[in-house]
Amino acid sequence: MTHRHTAMQRGLLPVSIALALAPAFAGAQEAPAAPAEQATTLDRIEVTGSRIRQSDLETAQPVIQITREQIQQQGFTSVADILQNLTSAGSPAISRAQALASGEDVGGYYIDIRNLGAERTLVLVNGHRLGISTSGLQDLSQIPVSAIERIEVLKDGGSSLYGSDAIAGVVNVITRSNFDGIEANAYLGQYSQGDGQKQSYDFTIGNQGERSSLTVSFEYTKEDPVMAKDRPFSSYGNVGENYADDYPFSGWSPVSQNGSALLPCGPGGTRVFCTLTPGTDPRNIANYKPIVASQFANSNEQMFVQTGIERHSVFVNGSVDITDNIRFKTDLQYNKRTTDQQIAGYPYQITATNGFPLLSANSYFNPTPGTAVNFRRRLWEVPRTTESNLETFRVAAGFEGSFQIGEKYWDWDVSANLNRNDNVKSGVGDASLLAAAKALGPSWFNPATGRVECGTAAAPIKYGTNAATQCVPWNPMAPFGDTQAGSLSGNPDLVAFLFPQYTDTGRTNSKTYSANLSGSPFTLPAGDLGLAVGIEHRSEDGRFVPDAFRQAGTSTGLPATTTSGAYSLDEIYGELEIPVLADMPFAKELSFNVATRYSDYSNFGDTLNSKFSLRWRPMDGLLVRGTYAEGFRAPSINDLFGGLSASFESYTDPCGVGANNSVNGNAACNAAGVPLGYVQLGQGLVPCTGYPCQTPDQFTSGSNPTLTPETATTKTAGLVWSPKWVEGLDIELDWYNYELTNAIIQDSPDTILRDCYVLGNAERCNGINNITRAADGHVTGMFFGLANLGALETEGWDLNVSYKLPETSFGKFAINWDNSYTSKYDTLTQDEDGNDIMVGQVGTGGVFRLRSNFGVNWTKGIWGANWTARYYSGLYESCVPNRPCNDPDRIANGVDDAINRLGSNTFHDVQVYAKLPWEATVAVGANNVGDHLGPTMFTQPSSNFPYYGGFDIGRTIYVKYQQRF
Template sequence: MTHRHTAMQRGLLPVSIALALAPAFAGAQEAAPAENATTLDRIEVTGSRIRQSDIETAQPVIQVTRQQIQQQGFTSVADILQNLTSAGSPAISRAQALASGEDVGGYYIDIRNLGAQRTLVLVNGKRLGISTSGLQDLSQIPVSAIERIDVLKDGGSALYGSDAIAGVVNVITRTNFDGIEANAYLGQYSQGDGEKQSYDLTMGNVGDRSSLTVSFEYAKEEPVFAKDRPFSAYGNVGSGYADDYPFSGWSPVSQNGSALLPCGPGGALTWCTLTPGADPTNPANYTPLTPDQYANSNEQMYVQTGIERQSVFVNGTFDITDNVRFKADLQYNKRTTQQQIAGYPFQSAAFGTPLSGDSFFSPTPGEDLSFRRRLWEMPRRTESKLETFRVAAGFEGSFQIGENYWDWDIGANINRNENIKNSRGDASLLAAEQALGASWFNPATGRVECGSAADPISYGTNFGNGECVPWNPLAPFGDAQQGSLTNNPDLIAYLFPQYTDTGRTNSKTYSANLSGTLFALPAGDLGLAVGYEHRSEDGRFVPDAFAQTGLSTGLPATTTAGAYSLDEYYAELEIPVLADMPFAKELAFNIASRYSDYSNFGNTTNSKFSFRWRPMDGLLVRGTYAEGFRAPSINDLYGGIGGSFESYTDPCGVGATNSVNGNAACNAAGVPLGYVQLGQGLVPCTGYPCQTPDQFLSGSNPNLTPETAKTKTAGIVWSPKWVEGLDIELDWYNYQLDNAIISDSVDRILSDCYVLGDASRCAGITRAADGHITNMFFGLANLGALETEGWDFNVGYKLPETSFGKFTINWDNSYTSKYDTLSQDDEGNNIMVGQVGTGGVFRLRSNFGVNWTKGIWSANWTARYYSGIYESCVPNRPCSDPDRIANGVPDAINRLGSNTFHDVQVAAKLPWEATVAVGANNAFNHLGPTMFTQPSSNFPYYGGFDIGRVVYVKYQQRF
């Protein structure tokens, strides 16, 4: 790191762009470049709006160059940025197989663990389009089009507006490219799965007054199954614990089916399963369901989703005069992501759909029968497609007043995202109720059919046409008898329709900016930048009709739709105070402020102050103070109601750590003494958090207000003269986030109600007579607060060239000394609770890299270090510190060690203008520890860690 329409129409869009630009491309090739065509040579750097020929801002900025990108084995912008030491836990990681909604399948970046929605992403200084949730999908950006990536690790709302609380990622694309370049990448995990491939072609030419760069890219990564990794192969027990806790991570809702029958000892009612191949109508053919017949749902789940991307990026400029230029970026991207989770755990009691006593398959004629059946034959698969159409165009120019230069630009940035999610695997409840109803054997057709001999129902797969296919949910997986899902395409077609969710978001920005120098001061020019922006956002996400009506086993959801607009004005001053004086080679201040007027909540003003002080050559002292904000998103304000099967720990259950079973609040709720929390299939939980058997609901809040933040940084940059090529940076940061929009989590509500005794928090909790929670609603609120503080320490050293070649060393470190979130103590008082070392909040992340070049050869090695972490203890699992007390209450934890992943690459330049490279990410095939709390994952593993060794080869050809 350096510090400083129709399907045919859409498919033809990339070709159409290329053909439309071909004449301009040819004209650019014919023109001869001029040495000094224009005076448009001042640049705008990330972190300042003032254009100058050369400026170093007071803010900490990391720069990832194209050369550094090529030295890595990653094929997406998100993977490159995720390995920055200041990056937080991935939002909706590829290991979160159970995630649902509009944003699933995208790649997002989170700086400082403040949340991806609080990191602003720009392309060439212009906003990337957002989803209704306010997230910006980095998979839209083709790596082949990138020149460099600037990461501002500081609040930027005063200059860039909403969302720039944690920082700003500015992707700078390639311009003035001359020639043709083609790249190919092939890789896979050493386990033989997760194949990766990427191909790109970039063409460009520069004329005397114009330039054109066109980049095409295709990339694909195959999914990886959870059953093929040791930490997830045995259910959510984790690698190394399967023998100690056999089947404890498996679901009692078995793919073999089970029903409540008198097959237990002495004829006791228990969950019983049919002997494969036996007559389902004979109760004697059923035996008690045993744990080894439980469902290991991880066998059917992806531990890493698959993704396919097709991109076209075009950048063009034309100098109308020496002082006026037209610029345009055009982008098309199509991203397709594949998810798969296990077949649905169908529980008839949850939907009121028992096996009818009039069913031909019933072992209890005349009496309806409750059953459970994992729909193993039809895993739930979702294909998420996102198409992005983006254009940023405008004019820029310069003029001179006396000795002072001024730069101006006007332009528009339009981004449209279209989202289609196709899924299958959830059963239609309407069809299931019919298929489980009365059925009879038709001797004329030799098959079981719905209805009865006196009142038959047409056999067929079209429910809407009044047809029906009968279902025997008690037929075990693999048993192809009549009514079974095994080898029965008619029944599968009848029960499992195709579901389609659709969405669209539109972002439009119109802007005008002016920057230059007002007049000269003794220490330099007084710089000024002013600007105006108008932005509008509208979006909708429409779930399938089955989801909206709750008539399938899928999660219920309703439509999200809304819009807002805003006008913003900003000003920035660069004030040089001292120059070329003893202990003050430079002293300058920068002041910026932005006024934002939103159509939905009103206005807000955010300002920023920074300074640069060079007491001597080679030493820079810098600092900033910034105000920031994040406006509520469309989904925050106007989102629909959604359902989910939450994993939580009920404090009223005796199996929970720090149980309060028997206290006044639990007794008032009717929770029996000795109650054990019930999970799927209403079976007592043996591990925590435990997933509910019932759907809970969550939703938006139209009365939300903006989040606010205050950011402070201070640091030094030292380049000692006596060690040529050495640069050292040390920066301190502090972020305070207030009024944060958070989901009012299940665990927080339960703790407030039953542990802290806040009766107002109990109103939305519904319990059954046996004590288990059957329903909850939890929405969004401005309830959150967070403070984080730490240090960044970076060393870059370009060693003098030797006979052994050139060596470059980079050592980047991010140390988090504080990460506190708002909570409550046992008396109900608000307190800030430390989270450093939990989940993905590592105390120290460190990347140490060495690059070597000699002649045609080069090599790169990077070690990515993550400090030790801990998680809350759960029953029946290892616990290293069971007697720990935190904030005056027991808080047992399990401590886990540090982790280091090593990446290597060796490359050679070939005589025919080509480069070939081979490498491995996570070269030693290191796996992180088992984590039962599943941070950023749906498996007992941290979702930001490598899941195996990736070996790859890359080839580049230049023309």
């Protein structure tokens, strides 16, 4: 049963709201507006998407700008959450709902534009690259919100100007500078369920002199984790509250915290998995009964549905005018991010391939003395917890200036950008197999000490937690909560003996040196010719070293080996802005922009990428724009030099009779020894009832040093209309098309199995993939690595309408309506004959047909309020056995393709604020004020739970206070 709490249960949030609002209502009166930050106004500025400094901000490319004021009107405390609510943002990469995610990047926040992948969106800070992990991901949690002046998002390919990774777009975070004064902010929030408390505190101080400026921001944020058992969509296993009665115990694991062993305790003495009656003697076979579904483990009870995160940040921006034409500028940043994960205790189960130790024939706890016992038990007493610490040190420094040739001004800059990320991951909850072998080995009752000890009376092993010389015996038959001898419950010595702390370490270094020059060499009849050129040298090196236990495969954790590598590159680019017509009928302006970038990499060679843009203004108030761009993404260190890793994959075995398009009994399956009538086996070697089904054995994956760059072409076309007869109205309509080829993808178990057994490709059965099977037919192992085998095409429309209404006696109103419509999202796969085909994915996973944000902002005097509705169109999932299916008769591409359709979702955010006479602002708000929850999704997109990982998981209520001095 799910309990919904009607009031805040923890923390001081209600009191904080009351205290904050009290002075607002008591002193509600007209207050003078806060003094604006002083800023240096330049005639020529650089806009994201062009390297040519210009005075016109309207570009030939679609660029979104998120101002500091807009950020403050939202109830989010991280850059990633702010960007994730853009309608063009795709599914969150490694979302906080992916509790089972592992590796170096877990705990970070990443942005994915157009669902092309976070590694294909470039992130800049003040025009300089943010440091990357060995996977090529850029962690937005490094950037403190308090230091941000605005965020510019280029929704177009940018490789011709910015290089690798700018395939989907570019996010450029512009930080505060030339700030004069002191500002402090406090934020307190939590979910209305009484959990997930959030707090953020920041302090900014700045001074602007005649020739220098210094701005320093300090920020601390913390968000508590949320347990999966406290949300209705995740508390009932993998079905959610709505289907808990229809599919009881669905997704619960037979590897139970109650423990079970393969014993002759079934009807007529048959050998089945049986569990011990709590409080009884584990050595008596009569005390065992066959395990039933109600005794299985609902692992979600111990898992975080949202990870916890804590950040400490310092950001410094400074500048000194050395002369009237030369300035020194620098950014300094330190950030420490700590992320907490928790998943259920490890499902210890013995298979023919994992080599886990059995309960010894000579264990004191053995119910069949003289015969080793195959058992399985979830290590419920010690949930697997991981603390990921990332420390970032960043320095960007350089000189910029200008000079004049004739009447033409030229701007130049030279800079260095150094970024270092140090990663330390500490975990507890995986058992040492070395210790487990001793703890499950021979043991005896020592009458002298009155306890069970390891070894034998003739050869005792000293009792203690030092795994090298001592031992603590383990009774895996004791159910959770049973404190009898040898039980994990209530035995801290055994816990300390079996569960060491594991530590993974990593470091990445990014170094960039660049020089840029822009200006106008001469004037054409329609205006100045714009020119920008630049050179850049960049080097990347990184390593990630898993704990020695994981490298040796001597723990229950997933095995992994070291990732280590480096590469460097040299680049040169050029950009021309060519005015063709000006102030003519139907051509108030017509100009072209061309740019190209040559990149020479140390690991794979060179690449050339170009871009062509058009800007045409047929009349005042109307702009027509379009672009054609080439892009690329270089393989990352992890792609090229990554170590091997292992995982429990979910897949569908075509040799199983329960699978769609089963080929059970064909020549390939027979040659592999698969029995006729075989049903795929999942966790605990239990027959699968739904597909895909998770393997009980670890599969291995790894890198590929021969990878080449991904390539892409991007096309956009759009209109920007600001009709003169409706003052304050702006309309933008843009069409986009991305084609990604040569994409680096992970070869999947499903593809390998289909190629091997359905298409009869023997090379995919053996060779590097090396599919192995047990005598019962189930797949016990395979290797799937990286390859340039992928392709993707997406197409759609963006529509933005903003309208600032004339001021009325009721106040000022501003409306903004932002939409992204995806008409095509096709990925490469193969049909049953092995032919490459593109398959539509719109409406599946996190690929929404339409995302729309509608917002209204109101201000009057000291008061203000805003409301935003975030709309997501409906999704669908393929129908599988034992799952809901509301469109079973659907036909797609001429074949049966039954689906389950899920409705659209809208989340509403509100905020009310007041600007107070003592230079303060107080705001109270709620994100998802209606406490809306999305539908149950069995495919678990961007999540490890039956729910989309990008949806809100509850109503967040918050209060914010800002004080300026």
